[in-house]
Amino acid sequence: MKYCSNCGSEVEYKIPATDNRERACCPACNTVHYVNPKIVVGTIPVWQDKILLCKRAIEPRHGYWTLPAGFMELHETTHAGALRETWEEAQARVELGPLFTCLDVLRAEQVHLFYRATLLEPTFGAGPESLEVGLFGEAEIPWDELAFKTVSTTLTRFFEDRQAGFYGLHTGDVFEPTHWTPSHFKG
Amino acid sequence: MKYCSNCGSEVEYKIPATDNRERACCPACNTVHYVNPKIVVGTIPVWQDKILLCKRAIEPRHGYWTLPAGFMELHETTHAGALRETWEEAQARVELGPLFTCLDVLRAEQVHLFYRATLLEPTFGAGPESLEVGLFGEAEIPWDELAFKTVSTTLTRFFEDRQAGFYGLHTGDVFEPTHWTPSHFKG
Numbered sequence: 001m002k003y004c005s006n007c008g009s010e011v012e013y014k015i016p017a018t019d020n021r022e023r024a025c026c027p028a029c030n031t032v033h034y035v036n037p038k039i040v041v042g043t044i045p046v047w048q049d050k051i052l053l054c055k056r057a058i059e060p061r062h063g064y065w066t067l068p069a070g071f072m073e074l075h076e077t078t079h080a081g082a083l084r085e086t087w088e089e090a091q092a093r094v095e096l097g098p099l100f101t102c103l104d105v106l107r108a109e110q111v112h113l114f115y116r117a118t119l120l121e122p123t124f125g126a127g128p129e130s131l132e133v134g135l136f137g138e139a140e141i142p143w144d145e146l147a148f149k150t151v152s153t154t155l156t157r158f159f160e161d162r163q164a165g166f167y168g169l170h171t172g173d174v175f176e177p178t179h180w181t182p183s184h185f186k187g
Numbered sequence: 188m189k190y191c192s193n194c195g196s197e198v199e200y201k202i203p204a205t206d207n208r209e210r211a212c213c214p215a216c217n218t219v220h221y222v223n224p225k226i227v228v229g230t231i232p233v234w235q236d237k238i239l240l241c242k243r244a245i246e247p248r249h250g251y252w253t254l255p256a257g258f259m260e261l262h263e264t265t266h267a268g269a270l271r272e273t274w275e276e277a278q279a280r281v282e283l284g285p286l287f288t289c290l291d292v293l294r295a296e297q298v299h300l301f302y303r304a305t306l307l308e309p310t311f312g313a314g315p316e317s318l319e320v321g322l323f324g325e326a327e328i329p330w331d332e333l334a335f336k337t338v339s340t341t342l343t344r345f346f347e348d349r350q351a352g353f354y355g356l357h358t359g360d361v362f363e364p365t366h367w368t369p370s371h372f373k374g
Contacts, residue, residue: 005198036225077291102289
């Protein structure tokens, strides 16, 4: 950020009087510009024993596979955002289940939230941001062609929990989730 | 936003070619300025059967009581942010437990994450953003003087779960959490 988005003056980087870290501050209109991490919301859409994945038609990671997910927008809840992204990227309608992963991605300044989800019917298709969409059994997951570490972590934890018979909540850094809160419900 | 933070030109509000909603777009340098919800991270700090609350020394809600919480910053995880806010507002050192609430606050364009936490020792104090900090038993909570709906919702769910003997994860809109994932562990 070089200019104030409120008045167009050049900003100065300094620690505001009532703060403890450097911000972009406008010397003309006194606006302090805060920049914070963004939220990515997505789903793990399940049909029977298979998972719905999308092949990305956009950068970053064009041509790699992902769970449907994207930036949470203003004026929507995390639930609504997860449903919207699942529709936009995979043209799929799902019923949301519990939050499954809440993963910090420090490098990208993002937090990724994935909800478990069940396809309402086995119909789906490639939205404008996908090249291809398909259902994959555990043995068919293209592990070497997954787009993001949060996707591989979420899928790994999902299959582990499914095997154990208890789905949990996994939080922490993408490289090593530090907390697992198991669900009380089987299946 | 009226001016491009990259080049200082006046922005235009329009739907970019590859998008489906209006953004602030710069006609000079072609930057698209995305604005997304912010994350607030906090804790429910417990010492024996009491909860640590802070009386706010800043607006909004100056003089009202809150759980320690604040905006997640760049270059930190949600865990680190929750620990930092607990230190900054309540001068308290805690061990984090599982994520307890993930609540949408549409009006404020925020998502609030509260982690369960245990005080490492019964020492605390008012940081620069607090007038006063204290431990409250369930019967002593100043319900009519709580600062935010996410705080009252989080405390209500906490005492319900404590009573039930199972702590869960509560997600959804602040006015009505839609999912409860109980923990498998008692206490």
